Amino acid sequence: MDFDTRVKVAIYTATAESGRVPALADVAHRVQASPEAVTEAFARLRASRLLWLEPDGITIRIAPPFSAVPTQHLVSVAGIDYFATCAWDALGIVAALRQTGVVHSRCEQSLEPLELDVPLKGPDPSPWLFHCLVPAAKWWDDLVFT
Numbered sequence: 001m002d003f004d005t006r007v008k009v010a011i012y013t014a015t016a017e018s019g020r021v022p023a024l025a026d027v028a029h030r031v032q033a034s035p036e037a038v039t040e041a042f043a044r045l046r047a048s049r050l051l052w053l054e055p056d057g058i059t060i061r062i063a064p065p066f067s068a069v070p071t072q073h074l075v076s077v078a079g080i081d082y083f084a085t086c087a088w089d090a091l092g093i094v095a096a097l098r099q100t101g102v103v104h105s106r107c108e109q110s111l112e113p114l115e116l117d118v119p120l121k122g123p124d125p126s127p128w129l130f131h132c133l134v135p136a137a138k139w140w141d142d143l144v145f146t
Contacts, residue, residue: 003031003033003037003041004041004044004045004048006031007027007031007033007038007041007042007045008045008050008051010022010027010030010031011027011051011060011063012063012066012096013030014026014027014030015063015066015082016096016097017080018080019080019081019082020068021060021062021063021066021067021068022060023059024038024039024042024058024059035058039057039058042057042058042060043057049140050063050064051063052064052144061144062085062144064085064089064092065084065085065088065089065090065092065093065096066082066083066084066085066089066093067083067084067085067089068083069083070083071083071084071085071086072105072106072108073085073086073087073089073090073103073104073105074103074104074105075090075093075094075101075102075103075104076101076102076104077093077094077097077099077100077101077102078097078099078101084103087103087105087130088130090103090105091103091118091122091123094118095122098120099120100117100118100119100120101118102115102116102117102118103115103116103118107128114128116128
């Protein structure tokens with residue numbers, strides 16, 4: 001496995017285990033590499049659209065579908081809570097972890113709380129709508145806004 005893949009796997013493993021996206025030092029420890037080497041891998045993973053970094057270039061903001069910062073999309077899986085970047089990514093967390101889960105979110109129009117059970121086969125039909133202001137082709141232009 002190449003170095004960038006090892007870094008990516010370390011990020012996702014740490015996130016799956018704890019519900020929190022790891023810091024640079026934790027990733028460096030997990031892959032037994034220098035922080036400088038991991039920072040370079042972060043940049044390559046960002047260029048490949050596999051990470052979204054804060055402006056400092058060393059802090060992970062988003063490891064899709066996981067958000068490193070609290071959002072209104074909280075996903076509970078096997079007793080661990082995860083933040084999703086958006087409603088779509090909330091379903092992605094459950095799928096990525098290959099377990100059942102519950103998505104706790106809200107309607108952005110009414111601010112009404114929403115809760116969705118997500119079994120292994122996916123959620124049951126729902127009248128909820130998923131709306132994006134930004135076309136998918138433009139999401140990575142500013143993933144935080146999207």
